Amino acid sequence: MxxxxxxxxxxxxxxxxxxxxxxxxxxxxxxxxxxxxxxxxxxxxxxxxxxxxxxxxxxxxxxxxxxxxxxxxxxxxxxxxxxxxxxxxxxxxxxxxxxxxxxxxxxxxxxxxxxxxxxxxxxRLHIFPVGIMPLNADEGYLMLKFGPGQDTLVYRFHLTIFENPDEKYRGIATNFVGVWEKSVSNTFENIKLDLIRQFRHMPNPATYVIESELNIPLEETLLPIARRSLVKYVASQLPN
Structure with missing residues (x-):
């Protein structure tokens, strides 16, 4: 374009x-x-x-x-x-x-x-946490599943806060980790356990799933909206 x-x-x-x-x-x-x-x-x-x-x-x-x-x-x-x-x-x-x-x-x-x-x-996005959440939910994994397939895309995320004299802004950085296949025997909880075994520096990572039945472009649409939606969701869970 x-x-x-x-x-x-x-x-x-x-x-x-x-x-x-x-x-x-x-x-x-x-x-x-x-x-x-x-x-x-x-x-x-x-x-x-x-x-x-x-x-x-x-x-x-x-x-x-x-x-x-x-x-x-x-x-x-x-x-x-x-x-x-x-x-x-x-x-x-x-x-x-x-x-x-x-x-x-x-x-x-x-x-x-x-x-x-x-x-x-x-x-059309459904967001929910996976397993026990740590006290600090600013870093962890985002599992993204969309469309009719069973593939679950996993991203590591890190939330940041930018401040000016008037207000705070939250941002998010994501890095692609890999693809896991979700099934009856390989649930989101099992995928989280697999991530913990592979990446031991985060023994209890904040982990969220974002699901959608929509089959839409990933990089141009779903991932940017999912990132923003996750920021809003995490912020909404913080104590006032």
Whole structure:
């Protein structure tokens, strides 16, 4: 999928019809991905583009600074150059404002489409712990089982906390461990015991299962949503 440049509004030819063509071409690919339940990286890119356009709309200084300079003069030696912002042109400013006014509701429309797909998939995830949980649930294993097969994908996870003066953010890092086949005789509890035997540095790891009957792309959709869902689930189990 072709990406949309971060500076797509101000780079290259600044013309409403041209930018409209570029934007609609990009959003067509995004919509095709959403229709095929391929959410990432399209959804995260879309959020970034939307925030950038709104920031430019709300702060014209950002718009001014995003434009390149145009050389307007030099002294006889060529050592002192004079530049001015291309945005001094009133016509360009009008084109930019028209592009932004057109783009913002379109980004909102496609973000809503992506969120609808995201919420549907998230609602079809079933999360539960396996075995006795340790006091520290910030590190352990995530078992991911989806679709009609019996394969269970196992990931090691580690939760982190990022803080700023106003609030805390939780993040998650995952590393693929391997594939186990779940069966009547090889339950999730047995898979956990097998993991403990193989990786003795975690004698009682926090272990969670995320199941879904949906057969959807793993890397582009299920794993990113499962990771976020696990962060929310673990946070919800913490004492207030």
């Amino acid at each position: 072709a990406s949309l440049s971060t500076n797509w509004i101000t780079e290259k030819h600044i013309d409403f019809e041209y930018k409209r063509y570029v934007l609609l071409g990009y959003l067509k690919q995004v919509s095709d991905n959403f229709t095929g339940s391929r959410l990432y990286p399209s959804l995260s890119e879309l959020i970034t583009h939307y925030r950038n356009v709104v920031a430019i709309r709300d702060n014209k200084k950002n718009l001014f600074n995003s434009f390149p300079d145009r050389l307007t003069g030099a002294d006889s030696s060529g050592t002192h150059l004079t530049y001015e912002k291309i945005l001094q042109d009133d016509h360009l400013m009008q084109e930019i404002e028209s592009i932004i006014a057109y783009a913002v509701p379109l980004f909102e429309q496609y973000l809503k489409e992506g969120k609808t797909v995201y919420d549907f998939i998230e609602s």
